[in-house]
Structure formats: C-alpha cells, structure tokens
Amino acid sequence: MPVRRWIWGVWLLVLLCYFVPYGLLGQVHAWYGSFLFWSVVGILVIVANVLITRDFGERDFGEMPDDRNGEEEA
C-alpha cells in the first residue's frame, strides 16, 4: 500500500469516532466502552502517521539554490 493512502485510514477512524461511541457503545457504562475505543483510535492515529511519514527524508530539495543541508542544534 503506498504510504500516502494510510491517511484515508485516519479519516475513516475520525468517522468512527462519531458513529461507534454514539451508536454501538451508547450503553456500555464501563472503561472498555467509549474510553477504550477513543484510546485505541489515538494509538492507531500515531501508528498511521508513522506509516504516512515513512518517506520524509533528510534532503528532498538538494537541487534548490536556497536549500540548507545543515541541521542546526536548535
């Protein structure tokens, strides 16, 4: 799967953030209800972003005249 496609997984998760807690989990009065669901979504969002940005490289504009390669100790 091309890396950029994972972003659609994030948008799907966002939709589920509305449908699942307000629908399926509306009567689950426990930690393993909406609390767990949104926690898992949070972790999956992190994983998805790791995958989406896998190809963010060190030098992508090497040919540009104003590019600076050095990364300052900011």
Place this chain on the structure above:
Amino acid sequence: MTPTLIWTAVGVYLIAGLTLAWLARGEATNGAGVDMSGYFLGSRRMNGFVSALSYSATTYSAFMMVGLAGLTYAGGVGAFGFEIVYFAGVSLVAVFGPKFWAVGKRFGFVTPSEMLGHRYADNKVAVATALASCLFLIPYAAVQLAGVGYLLAGMSGGTISFTTGVVVATLLAILFSYIAGIRSVMWTDSLQALFMIVASTLVALLVVHSLGGFSGLFETLATEHPESLVVPGPGLFSLTTFLGLTIPWFFFSLSNPQVSQRLFMPASLKSMRQMLIGFLVFGFIYTLVSVLWGFSALVAFPDLPQSDLATPTLLASEHVPPVLGVIVMVGILAAAVSTIDSIMLTLSSMLSRDVYANVATDASEAKQLKVGKWVLPIIAVLAFLFAELQLDLIAVLSVAASTGLVVTVPAIIGAFYWKRGTALGALASIVGGGVVVIALYLSGAKPLDLPAGIWALPVAVVLFVFGSLASRASHERASEFMAVATSRTTAASGRSR
C-alpha cells in the same frame, strides 16, 4: 498554599526560562545579518526534537489541565472523544506539512497569510487573513492571561492579586518571545513542555492510585456516575454539540497560524516527521492525563458547584502533596505562557509582513523586522488590557477563536488542490465567514438548531466556491504554486514504492 512557596516556584521558573531564552540567542536571530526568516522562523533550520516539544507546548494551553479536566468532570468521556478528534486532525500536518514546507522554502514565505496572498495573487488576501487572525487570537491570548491571574489568585487565597498574575504572565511572554524570536520561544517551550507533561502525569498517577488505582477509579465511575462513561452522557455532549466542537478543532493545525507557521521551520522533512510524531506521542499522554484528572475529581468531589473548580480542588486536596501542587501550578502557568508567546510572535510577524509591508512603501526586510519587534510588545499590552477589562466581547471572541479561524481553511486547502480558487473566493470566505461566525456568537442564534461550530466551515466553503467561480483565476500563478507544492511529494512517493 503560601505566597512564599508560590513566589519561590515562580521565581525558579522565571530564572530557568530566562537563562534558556538568553542561551537561545544565535546568529540566525540576533546576528548582524538577521532577517525576517531568521527571527521568526529560525532560518528554517529548526531540528525535530525541539520542534516537537515546542509544537506541543504551543498547542496545549492552560485549557487542558483546567478546561479539559473540567469538561470531563461535567460531561464525562465525551471530552476525551472531542480531544481525540482534534488529535486525529493533526494528521493534516502529514498531508499539508511537506507542501507548506516546499512552497515556504521556494518562495521565502514567513507567514501562512503571506503564502495565501501569493497563491491568490492578491495582497488583500494576506491582509485579511492576518487581521482575522489578530481579531480572534488576541482575545484568546487575553483569556489565557486572565487564566493565569485567576490561578495565582486562587491558589494563594487572594494574597497574590489577579492583576499581579496577569502582569507576571505578560512579562514572561514578552521576554520569552523578544530575546531571540522563535529560538527563545522554542527553547523555553521545550522546557515548559517537559515540565507540563512530567508534573501532570505525576499528579494523575498519584491521584488515581489514591482512589483505588485505574480499576478502582473506573469501577466507582461505573457504579456512581455511569453516564460519565458514555456519550451523550450527562447531557453536555449531545451529538450536535460534539460536532460543533470537533469540526473547527479538527482543522486547528491548518487554521491556527501559530502552529501552521511551524510547517515552514523544520530543517528537513525528517525533522518535520520528528516534530509530528513527537507531538502525537506527547499529545496522547497529555490528553489521557487531563481526562483522568477530570474523572478523579468527579469521583473524589462529586458535588462541586462549577466544573472549572475540578482542577484547583484536586490540587488543593489531600490527594496531592503541597510541593507537587505548586509544581503543577507552575506547569499550568508554563502551558499558558508557552501558548501566548507563540501567538504573539506569529501575530507580530503577520502584522509586519502582511499588513505593514503591503501598506507602506519601501518596506525593506530590515524595516519589517523592526516593525515586527515593535508590534510584539504592543500585542502583549493589548492582550493584557483585554485580560484586565474582562469585557464580554473579548470572552465571546475567545470562545469563537477556533470556529472563527476555521473560515480560513477552504482558502488554504484550495490553494493546494483547486486551481480555480481565486482571491475573491478567499476574501469572501475569510471576511464573510468571519462576520457570520461573530454574528452567530454575539446573537446566540442557532439556525436549524445547529451551533456556530457546525455552520462556520460550510458557510466558508460556499463563499469560497461561489466567490471563485464568479471571478477570473490566475492559472499561471496557481500552476506554479501547485507544482512546487507537489514536487517533493511526488518524488518521495515514487521512491517509497
């Protein structure tokens, strides 16, 4: 909590922050040849780790440990869902970050509004975006300042006055942003972010432990407050309210210039990746911690008259040792100051780059920088006066900030994806959308029984589309802009397959 303990803690924080701000001075921000991009963007050479911590500290204001805990106390787990939708929205950085970064580097943009003015080939778009940002963000900063005033006054039992607290926060914000521009902001932000996360996590662990651990806390919630574990729950988070809150916040990473400007700064896309992932890990922990505070307060003190008292009551209770309480107080102060100084720095760059430079003749880089540095304390003083005056209008504009700024989103997304988008469309959506949002908040009107947060984006989209279709697009400018924005993305995607 004694004033001596509070002042000692504030003093230590002040010395540590100022030392770090001073050490942050460098050639890029304080050297002989310093320019706009040096002072406000760190010469586009910021590293990933510092960027991640600074992005976190800038994004998360005093709202989290006070407001989100209070929202959880009042509305239950829906508050967590609200933050998680916002959190997922930061993934927009993964999509738009490389585009902002690429066009910023190629065209030398210092502010997001300057980028829009260039893309739509009309300086009025830059001016309108900059002024709209000021309109909503100065009141937002003012409310943060007022929050510090209340915090210090409340925790000292009134011995430290509200005004003293506001003055302290204003001075800190000015110094942290003035000493070395973005570099002192980012260095002090990093220290403050670490402080925020460590202090708040410690308190959460202690409090949850004293309430019977994670299972004990949730068992009590399930038996005594079962509605707090579902949505809509106690009633605060009806689906329409949830939508009204989450839609504007989902776009926060694009709509708020103090964070979108950060997309111009990383030294490389690898640094941008570190910034994004670092922020997400920080944000997830911080969100969980703030929500657990709210739940803990609900279990320990179920009868508070106001939900905003959840955090102060928890900190003053026997569950938290006084020394840790004062550390968290400094953490909340740090959270507020780190947000305010970034907002001030961004707004001053926008006012000098997008308003002054477009109005004045012969506005050289050096003159722009001079104006930016003059504007910085003026914005701070304005925010201070607003905080002191406690005007209703300021409170309204502050609450409307996230909704008001979402009207810039169609023009931002359109800049990268819709060649047919025009300056008229951008102006109509930003000015017209902004006016609609303010009118809805001021009048309290809810057309079709839907809150302003739901209306803002569709109204702005319609105005952007119709305004664009009714005018002539600059295809040449749009094509050039989009080609630069996508050149890296395409090349990089090709490599990864």
